[in-house]
Amino acid sequence: MPNAPHLRQNSNARPLALPKYYAPEDKYHKRPPPVQTWIKYPISACGIRFQIVLPNAKAVISRFGRMRGALLALVTFLGLGFTIFALRKWPLEASPTLVFKREDLGKIWRWEISSGHYPSRRSIPKKLGLNSVPNNPALPPRPSAQSRFKTTTNGTGPKRVYLDIQSQPPSVAYPPRPVPGSVADLDIIIKPLDCLEVLRVGGGLDNGNRVRRGRMDDWKYIYVEQPDSAPASTPPSEDIPKRKGIIRSEHEAYLDEGFTKSRHADWEPALNLPPPAEYHRYSPENFCDPEDPRLFHMYWTGPFTDKPYLAVLSFLFTQNLGLHRPGKEGTDACTPQLWIWINPGPAAALSGSATEKLSEQLKSSPWAAPFLHPRFHHLIHFKVWNTAEQLDSTPETKDDWRSKKTIFKSGGGVCLPLFYYPTRADSLSFIPSMYNRTGSQSANLYDKLSVIMSDMARFILCHKYGGIYLDADTLFLRDWTEMWGWKGAFAYRWSFHDKYNTAVLRLRKGSALSHFLLRTAVKNGFDFHPFEITKYLKEARLDNLLTRLPDAMFDGAWLNMEGYQRERPPQPFFTGFEQFFDTPLVDSGAPVALGYQGFFSGAYSYHFHNSWWMIVDPARNWPDLGPRFQNNTGDDEPEDRRDLDWSTIMKRSFEAYIRGETPNMYGEYLVW
Structure with a gap:
């Protein structure tokens, strides 16, 4: 043991070091922060x-x-x-939004019904407390108890004759134009599960492919009025019975329940409406209403591109404009017009030369210049959108908008500060700079301000001029004659939600309903988002006055986008809005094989939901309208993909009609 190697003392080994101790202030350097x-x-x-x-x-x-x-x-x-x-x-x-008292809401109902703006059989909410049933000139006399419809208004209008629309020989290859003076009964369209099939069959758009399917009388939704069938005398208004067992003051308190005033605004003063409008009864000889011109409105910000170009082409391709008759350059109340409102920019100087500058820009734009051709000058009108001028000339907004610190809101959450400088020719400056863009180059660089501005512009335009507003990312797919015949107001459903989408909006000029919507939006921070519009109408019990149509009529792919109706989808079957511009390979053979007739047949329009940054026709990214219009296509024929996308098929179908090579969807050739 003593001689064990590991216990021997090594003379060269260093002595064991003593432990080191740090000063107290040095310990903090060793601790974590x-x-x-x-x-x-x-x-x-x-x-x-x-x-x-x-x-x-x-x-x-x-x-x-x-x-x-x-x-x-x-x-x-x-x-x-x-x-x-x-x-x-x-x-x-x-947070309630109501600024109109219950008595004024009842006045709005009575004014709209007396003016013939309520051709519906849906009931009036009892909470409004109307003491009598109004007479309704837009409905025929009350049907019998066995009828499938019930109403709470006294019908005093002419009888309705529902049409079986079919093409007649020899013109059986194309569907017929709608009957002049015909009306679409929107009460019927709202009910069916497969809205597009009812629209297609009931509207006569399946000609050439019709297969006998049995009795389909319930699918007839287009009617004409018989002017001589109205009753000789107007029936007296029926009294609505009040609740028994309570006195009048208790009855009024019961009716006032649920009408809660907004916490951020005062009540509107007592409503003073003009006399009701005179109801225009259609007839084969008199199917144009001079007081209701057929105006389509679109709103656009920034340079004109291929997207509004495609929308305008679809207007020329589908509407009854008389382009198949030579030399017709005049318009009447029944000739549709398209008013395109151009906003030069959110902070544009509003000088007197704005119209001249806009005209120069349109002439220099290859996408807009074709529509300045004399053949179209009575149908397509470009107009300058001036925010200050429009708000100042609208009685519902002129006294309030300048005093608002934030004039534009969206959905109750997105707000944009407005700084107004009265000494700088009414110029508008918007902050922050992220909203100062015009146009959207990608999904990440999205022009939010233009969307919010258009939410407001559509209500201003329809209230001041009447007509129907459509977003600029919308294509017309059929003639809208029978939609003009429906005297009421309408928008459509936000997918499967019980909310409105105002991408298509119909309001009567100067109506009580449009007055209510404008004043309510002004009192709620100028918020015109469709969700807020839904809330305004629901709280006021006025939602039946703005008919909420199925989204398939104007937006056929939306439910598919949300994962619905996958078992029996409409055609084409889109699962994303971008597939209109970039059709999936599995369906890439469908556009050329089916053509225009296979694109959401039966719908009145198609909304492709923005996608401003995608190209409609990649191989021919110019207006290919023939020698009548200048273009720089060159001599080389561009190469196409084997399979064309749906957007390309639609553009080239419209352009072939403008060149005079093919007819439109009704078999009519454009006559130059």
């Missing part, structure tokens, strides 16, 4: 930057221990999440 108790998170909203301070979970755990700290942090974050959720839901559900 202290954990921050509070963390700051930057937030930006409505152009304003601020910070919110939240506790740090690690700091809480280190201070109170693992168990108690974790429990405290969990409770804190759950409470914060519940608070955020409550604040998010509160403006949409708990």
Whole structure:
């Protein structure tokens, strides 16, 4: 043991070092940095930057221990999440928007019905407290008890004859134009599950492919009025019985329940409406209403591109414009017109030369210049949108918009500050700069301001001029004659939700309903988002006055986008809006094989939902309209893909009609 090698003392070994001790101030250099108790998170909203301070979970755990700290942090974050959720839901559900009293809402109902703007059989809400049933000149006399329809208005109008529309020999290859003076009964269209099939068969668009299917009388939705069938005397208005067992004051208190005033605005003064409009009864000899011109409105910001170009072509291709008759350049109340409102930019100087500048820009634009041709000058009108001028010339907005700190809101949440400078020729400046773009180059660079502005513009335009508004990313797919015959107002459903989408909006000029919508939106921060419009109408019990049509009539692919109707989808079957421009390979043979007739047949329009950054026709990215219009196509014929996308097929079908090579969907050739 003593001579063990590992116990021998090594003379060369260093002595064992003594332990080192640091000074107290040196110990802090060895410790990790202290954990921050509070963390700051930057937030930006409505152009304003601020910070919110939240506790740090690690700091809480280190201070109170693992168990108690974790429990405290969990409770804190759950409470914060519940608070955020409550604040998010509160403006949409708990905050009322009503600024009209119940008595005034009843006046609006009576005015619209007396003017013939309610050709529907749906009932009037009892909570409005009308003491009598109004006479309705837009409905035939009350049907019998065995009828499938019931109404709470006294029909005093002419009888309706529902049509079986079919092409007659020898013109059986194309569907017929709608009968002059015909009307689409929207009460029938709302009910069926397969809306497009009813629209296609009932509208006579399946000619050449019709297969005998048995009795389909319920699918007849287009009718004409018999002017000589109205009753000789107007029936007296029926009294609506009040609730028994209560006195009048209690009855009024019962009716006032559910009508809660907005917390952010005062009641509107007592409503003073003009006399009801005179109802125009159609006849084969007199099917044009001079007081109701057939105006289509579209709103566009920035340079004219291939998207509004495609929309205008679809208008020329489908509507009854008389282009198949030589030399017709005049218009009457029944000739549709397309008014394209161009906004030069959100902060454009509104000088007197704006119209001249717009004309120069349109002439130099290859996409807009063709529509300045004399053949179209009575049908297509380009107009300058001047925000200040439009708001100042509208009685419902002129006294309020200049005093608003934030004039534009969207859905109760997105707001844009407005700074008005009265000494600078009514110029408008918008902040922040992210909203100063015109046009959208991609999904990430989306022009939000133009969308919010168009939400407001459609209500201003329909109220001032009448007509129907359509978004510029909309294609006309058929003649709208029978839709003009429906005297009421309408929009369509936001997918499967019980909300409106105002991408298509019909309001009567100067109507009580449009007055209500404008004044309510003004009092609620100029918010014209469709969800807010839904809320305004629902709280006021006026939603039946704005008929909410199935989205398939104007937006056939939307339910597919949301994952619905996949078992029996419409054709073509899109699962994304971008597939209109980039058709999937599995369906790439369909566009050329089916052509225009195979694209959502039966629908009145198709809404491709923005996608401004995608190209309609990649191989021929220019207006290919023939030698009548200047173009720089060159001598080389461009190469196409083997399979063309749906957007390309639609564009080239429209252009072939303008060149005079093929007829439109009704078999009519354009005569130059």
